[in-house]
Amino acid sequence: MKRIGVFTSGGDAPGMNAAIRAVVRQAHALGLEVIGIRRGYAGMILGEMVPLGVRDVANILQRGGTILLTARSQEFLTEEGRAKAAARLKAAGIGGLVAIGGDGTFRGAMRLTEEQGVPVVGVPGTIDNDLYGTDYTIGFDTAVNTALEAIDRIRDTAASHERVFFIEVMGRDSGFIALDVGLAGGAEVIAVPEEPLDPKAIAEGLLESQRRGKTSSIVVVAEGAYPGGAAGLLAAIKEHVRVEARVTVLGHIQRGGSPTAKDRILASRLGAAAVEALARSTGGVMVGEVEGEVAFTPLKEAVERKKDINRVLLGLSRVLAL
Amino acid sequence: MKRIGVFTSGGDAPGMNAAIRAVVRQAHALGLEVIGIRRGYAGMILGEMVPLGVRDVANILQRGGTILLTARSQEFLTEEGRAKAAARLKAAGIGGLVAIGGDGTFRGAMRLTEEQGVPVVGVPGTIDNDLYGTDYTIGFDTAVNTALEAIDRIRDTAASHERVFFIEVMGRDSGFIALDVGLAGGAEVIAVPEEPLDPKAIAEGLLESQRRGKTSSIVVVAEGAYPGGAAGLLAAIKEHVRVEARVTVLGHIQRGGSPTAKDRILASRLGAAAVEALARSTGGVMVGEVEGEVAFTPLKEAVERKKDINRVLLGLSRVLAL
Amino acid sequence: MKRIGVFTSGGDAPGMNAAIRAVVRQAHALGLEVIGIRRGYAGMILGEMVPLGVRDVANILQRGGTILLTARSQEFLTEEGRAKAAARLKAAGIGGLVAIGGDGTFRGAMRLTEEQGVPVVGVPGTIDNDLYGTDYTIGFDTAVNTALEAIDRIRDTAASHERVFFIEVMGRDSGFIALDVGLAGGAEVIAVPEEPLDPKAIAEGLLESQRRGKTSSIVVVAEGAYPGGAAGLLAAIKEHVRVEARVTVLGHIQRGGSPTAKDRILASRLGAAAVEALARSTGGVMVGEVEGEVAFTPLKEAVERKKDINRVLLGLSRVLAL
Amino acid sequence: MKRIGVFTSGGDAPGMNAAIRAVVRQAHALGLEVIGIRRGYAGMILGEMVPLGVRDVANILQRGGTILLTARSQEFLTEEGRAKAAARLKAAGIGGLVAIGGDGTFRGAMRLTEEQGVPVVGVPGTIDNDLYGTDYTIGFDTAVNTALEAIDRIRDTAASHERVFFIEVMGRDSGFIALDVGLAGGAEVIAVPEEPLDPKAIAEGLLESQRRGKTSSIVVVAEGAYPGGAAGLLAAIKEHVRVEARVTVLGHIQRGGSPTAKDRILASRLGAAAVEALARSTGGVMVGEVEGEVAFTPLKEAVERKKDINRVLLGLSRVLAL
Incomplete structure (x- = not known):
């Protein structure tokens, strides 16, 4: 050759x-x-x-x-x-x-x-x-750090408004990005395709953490973790409890950058x-x-x-x- | 006092x-x-x-x-x-x-x-x-730079895939963020609430720039520039011409950060x-x-x-x- | 033409x-x-x-x-x-x-x-x-933000070690970078070529702020503000009082970047x-x-x-x- | 317990x-x-x-x-x-x-x-x-990425001026930071304490790469790789060949940051x-x-x-x- x-x-x-x-x-x-x-x-x-x-x-x-x-x-x-x-x-x-x-x-x-x-x-x-x-x-490492930086920014707002944020990261069939980003970003919940999700249990967990004094939370959702991604999961949770939350889909920013x-x-x-x-x-x-x-x-x-x-x-x- | x-x-x-x-x-x-x-x-x-x-x-x-x-x-x-x-x-x-x-x-x-x-x-x-x-x-200056950084990342992907990206930035009634981000990000089109939008003209402009040899483009859309934001504008454009494009909504990352x-x-x-x-x-x-x-x-x-x-x-x- | x-x-x-x-x-x-x-x-x-x-x-x-x-x-x-x-x-x-x-x-x-x-x-x-x-x-705006990011990093260390840092930024004849960086970085002292410097007064100011309970400080020095730059200024100050401080010269990183x-x-x-x-x-x-x-x-x-x-x-x- | x-x-x-x-x-x-x-x-x-x-x-x-x-x-x-x-x-x-x-x-x-x-x-x-x-x-990973970002900035200047830059990173007894930063930063030479350094050979290598058409180069030097660090190494090299180069000591910025x-x-x-x-x-x-x-x-x-x-x-x- x-x-x-x-x-x-x-x-x-x-x-x-x-x-x-x-x-x-x-x-x-x-x-x-x-x-x-x-x-x-x-x-x-x-x-x-x-x-x-x-x-x-x-x-x-x-x-x-x-x-x-x-x-x-x-x-x-x-x-x-x-x-x-x-x-x-x-x-x-x-x-x-x-x-x-x-x-x-x-x-x-x-x-x-x-x-x-x-x-x-x-x-x-x-x-x-x-x-x-x-x-x-x-x-992978770049995508995780890019998503993490975005989450750090959103946490400023989440903490100031005392809100819950559902953040969707990439991962149709796998939760690698969600897991690393969620762990590094201090997420309350990490939703991955590899594990079954129980919206009711998540809802109760969020309420419970509010009772413990946590005023804002981050939920990281791999896009394939639930039908409809982060928005779908939030809708399912809202059937069980009243939780005010915002959704952000990080999208293509995760692919680029140095x-x-x-x-x-x-x-x-x-x-x-x-x-x-x-x-x-x-x-x-x-x-x-x-x-x-x-x-x-x-x-x-x-x-x-x-x-x-x-x-x-x-x-x-x-x-x-x- | x-x-x-x-x-x-x-x-x-x-x-x-x-x-x-x-x-x-x-x-x-x-x-x-x-x-x-x-x-x-x-x-x-x-x-x-x-x-x-x-x-x-x-x-x-x-x-x-x-x-x-x-x-x-x-x-x-x-x-x-x-x-x-x-x-x-x-x-x-x-x-x-x-x-x-x-x-x-x-x-x-x-x-x-x-x-x-x-x-x-x-x-x-x-x-x-x-x-x-x-x-x-x-x-304002921080939000513009945060959005710009996101656009720089997306441009890597846009250029590599030779695609058009519609990026929605904050601004319900005003196009300040969209204008600065669009100008600094080299956007092909900047859609602001202050100016009437003609989806057909935008469509033709995108085609024209492809004819001139531009293989990828960024369209920056203030959320209030068109009903439905960036996704709404893209849908309206698609009624006129066949343009393959992706939509990214930057969302709450624009609020946070140092x-x-x-x-x-x-x-x-x-x-x-x-x-x-x-x-x-x-x-x-x-x-x-x-x-x-x-x-x-x-x-x-x-x-x-x-x-x-x-x-x-x-x-x-x-x-x-x- | x-x-x-x-x-x-x-x-x-x-x-x-x-x-x-x-x-x-x-x-x-x-x-x-x-x-x-x-x-x-x-x-x-x-x-x-x-x-x-x-x-x-x-x-x-x-x-x-x-x-x-x-x-x-x-x-x-x-x-x-x-x-x-x-x-x-x-x-x-x-x-x-x-x-x-x-x-x-x-x-x-x-x-x-x-x-x-x-x-x-x-x-x-x-x-x-x-x-x-x-x-x-x-x-100028990029250089200031690059230097500011560096100062934010150094402040983490300064605060953790409760130390004083002398940081030299560019500016042989003018203090524009030093002024903006110092103000945005919360500097205790900003040394610019446009103003006469009194090492003794700076020394006393640093002591005074320690007495008020400030455990770490940043001093921003334009390279032309004092003979020998930040290191020169620190040496002159040390002739008057015992202050433990570190020097960092930001140098060429201020010129580059997006x-x-x-x-x-x-x-x-x-x-x-x-x-x-x-x-x-x-x-x-x-x-x-x-x-x-x-x-x-x-x-x-x-x-x-x-x-x-x-x-x-x-x-x-x-x-x-x- | x-x-x-x-x-x-x-x-x-x-x-x-x-x-x-x-x-x-x-x-x-x-x-x-x-x-x-x-x-x-x-x-x-x-x-x-x-x-x-x-x-x-x-x-x-x-x-x-x-x-x-x-x-x-x-x-x-x-x-x-x-x-x-x-x-x-x-x-x-x-x-x-x-x-x-x-x-x-x-x-x-x-x-x-x-x-x-x-x-x-x-x-x-x-x-x-x-x-x-x-x-x-x-x-370690943060320090490496911080130093790398600094090198990316300096490379903009090095490339524009067609110059050689000697960049000193932390590492008194070990070359871990220098090695990773140098490899990721595309350094021409990586000087670590673990390896003997021959200033003359480095000098010849730099000349040789200029002959091959490389107009700018980065040399990464662990602080303990040579007496006097990057400045010391450059001085030793200059005894052998005439190479115009600048020195930047990254210093304490490597310790801080998120x-x-x-x-x-x-x-x-x-x-x-x-x-x-x-x-x-x-x-x-x-x-x-x-x-x-x-x-x-x-x-x-x-x-x-x-x-x-x-x-x-x-x-x-x-x-x-x-």
């Missing part, structure tokens, strides 16, 4: 640029050329490619978003589309790919490998932290490790960090196995939210 | 604590005692009062929210309620008040003065900047000036800053006259958003 | 990129072409020029530093050097210049106009705020106004903002007249720092 | 308040009373104690510094001083202590246990991350675990987090064994800094 491709796909995450930079520079150190593929699988099919030298990735380490852009592709979901993509890669002399993204990205990558014979190594870039085979995904130190380091490490893995293997794996060490997991497992939230921390949040 | 009261009322705004600190310390310098009244007019009626010495306001200059809390009061809307409040003030030996808040706060203050004979000086504390008689209200330098300085200056004015007058005025100088405006005018947004800047935003 | 040039020179300031963007887009609206000159006067002599279209300045509004780079030039201080620069401009068909920078930049611009007949309009881009003819320079809303708006406004002025005049002026309105001042006056700090605010800082 | 004490000592670190909160609330959950001891060992000797209920630690989770204050104590270094402290604890009915701090704090704690029979559990609160027995200390999510979660977890450990043991251990799990290490080991920096990451930084 003398030339590899790199692309980002799916939702953008802070640190993707740091990963691209590491891919390019580690490849350079190993004597490999790098081609950047723009707009994910859509651009791959159209042949949107640009050579990336070591100076092309200067000064992007600290930038949010992705310089390679990202897009969805219906065509890539068909075998015909994937064959086109593979033909483009072959024509460009690209012998292997580093795919930076989440589970949708990796499902596509698996097919590209199995069906079209293109070696791919995955780098976990998603704020959701919902991939098996890595303790943290690139972008990555934290941790995300930059993780992205640097995994981007570099992905190139090394690609250089010496036939791909089909995701590179992750497990207990501080680089680890490889088959893409299939990374996507299909479920990583659980830390139940100990969830329990701790209840003890601390007095 | 030997003893004055200070309270915050209405929506909280960053810098209210800086104003409280300035009131207490300037009063001290003039030989006046200060009583803090908690929870606005509600607390005034109930006699929730606490003496504030110079050390009681140490280390609050940088804090968001208000240490005196804020609340709404139905009872104060009645003459009976106001009489109770005045009686409480008299019993506590309070000869005058500094009222920190927005137009609702000042309407209450006017009645307290006219009807009950209590001298009140108003300090403009609201993120909305919608008070006549001051170029800027306390909290105040900017400008808000702390403005709050310090106006808080101190309010005490000086109270010491030598019978109140009934709001203290503001006009063209860099402290200025006084009758409360009635501050509330009833309409301050206009800067149309020159609105025009400039259109030239710059190419 | 059909083609104008724009360059940045001297120390960089947050908002310079926002000004460049405004110059390019306003010029485009007026039918003028824009050439970017890299590395200030040094690049002008060498003919380092690049055409700037409206899309070339996309996504730079929020960036610190300057995309046109900046440098010092010994050669431009000679008449020969300036003649070379003028020849380059003529050869490139550049009929006028927008110069973004501080007093050094404007002194060069004056000579270029007077001696070589090149029309130049100045835009005040410097964190120091020391130019006559504008209430604020581009970059500009605040205010700096972006100011830069947008002044950049656009500079092009308008250049299109209809023979230059020789600086465009500024005075009491909220765009104003023009001869470059000579901007550089030679001294703008004073706000003495009222300096007095206020003493009342509030109890 | 029915009553425990908690105190902070040594340099303050962001997250100490989060740890205090966790101690108080976990103790409450276990039916233990908590006494806060102010000003570390100095306050312990003087009996500066205050009961801490669950509401007393409300709203401190996000605050930098320590509400219990910190101080140095010469007297505690004597056996007599420690006996006084133990007598105070006994008189107050305190059966065990949670000590939040760094190695100096733990050395004192060991003596208190061994000599005076007071059970102590240590919680690692120091920005330096130099304690054996925990992957991260409380405050803790990151990671530091708040770590502090919450370790604070709670410390109380559990104290309730069921005789102390003498530090509670840490190793590979994601709570772990206990004898205080003696925590202090005396040396934790090494991650050499893999140091090597990676060299590959990536092209």
